[in-house]
Amino acid sequence: QVTLRESGPALVKPTQTLTLTCTFSGFSLSTSGMCVSWVRQPPGKALEWLALIDWDDDKYYSTSLKTRLTISKDTSKNQVVLTMTNMDPVDTATYYCARMSSGCYYFDYWGQGTLVTVSS
Amino acid sequence: AIQLTQSPSSLSASVGDRVTITCRASQGISSALAWYQQKPGKAPKLLIYDASSLESGVPSRFSGSGSGTDFTLTISSLQPEDFATYYCQQFNSYPALTFGGGTKVEIK
Numbered sequence: 001q002v003t004l005r006e007s008g009p010a011l012v013k014p015t016q017t018l019t020l021t022c023t024f025s026g027f028s029l030s031t032s033g034m035c036v037s038w039v040r041q042p043p044g045k046a047l048e049w050l051a052l053i054d055w056d057d058d059k060y061y062s063t064s065l066k067t068r069l070t071i072s073k074d075t076s077k078n079q080v081v082l083t084m085t086n087m088d089p090v091d092t093a094t095y096y097c098a099r100m101s102s103g104c105y106y107f108d109y110w111g112q113g114t115l116v117t118v119s120s
Numbered sequence: 121a122i123q124l125t126q127s128p129s130s131l132s133a134s135v136g137d138r139v140t141i142t143c144r145a146s147q148g149i150s151s152a153l154a155w156y157q158q159k160p161g162k163a164p165k166l167l168i169y170d171a172s173s174l175e176s177g178v179p180s181r182f183s184g185s186g187s188g189t190d191f192t193l194t195i196s197s198l199q200p201e202d203f204a205t206y207y208c209q210q211f212n213s214y215p216a217l218t219f220g221g222g223t224k225v226e227i228k
Contacts, residue, residue: 046207046219046221046222047156047207047209048219049209049218098163104214104215105154105169105214106209107156107164108166108175110165111163
């Protein structure tokens with residue numbers, strides 16, 4: 001059974017760095033063709049892909065946010081970590097981690113999401 | 121970047137209706153498109169991948185079609201549990217992945 005769970009602070013202040021952890025089970029991120037992504041959704045708005053890490057430790061970022069994002073994995077702990085620097089109120093959103101398999105083109109399993117509010 | 125435009129942005133329909141949602145890409149993406157369903161307060165759920173392949177466990181009333189720039193998601197007979205927001209997502213420009221703006225299906 002594949003599960004993913006996001007964890008991190010519910011509230012961050014403007015200019016701070018956000019660190020989110022995705023803890024997963026039911027698959028291995030060292031398996032060829034496996035990836036984990038982060039996707040966010042501001043309240044009442046559409047989904048936005050942020051970053052992806054694959055089984056080979058290759059990392060990819062949204063063009064518009066790449067200077068602020070870092071994604072990493074700890075295969076032994078079954079975790080993927082996303083950091084986002086210089087947080088702003090417009091970054092208030094529900095942040096999801098999602099598994100991608102079969103070549104990492106679409107998201108077949110999602111975490112429940114974690115709401116992050118940016119406010120002083 | 122490839123843009124995806126969904127239409128309509130919202131629609132009202134009755135149980136049993138046939139519903140069609142459109143997703144148009146700003147440039148050709150072959151069949152590199154997926155569809156998701158999202159209910160309020162929940163994570164998205166994969167319905168369709170590769171434009172027309174039904175994800176395991178998804179009811180057969182859902183179908184996808186199209187290639188190039190124009191795609192459709194069809195619900196053949198709308199059920200009460202299908203009232204939700206639907207998103208398309210392209211992966212032709214992998215790893216630059218993009219979603220459409222969403223289509224909210226409401227009860228008439």
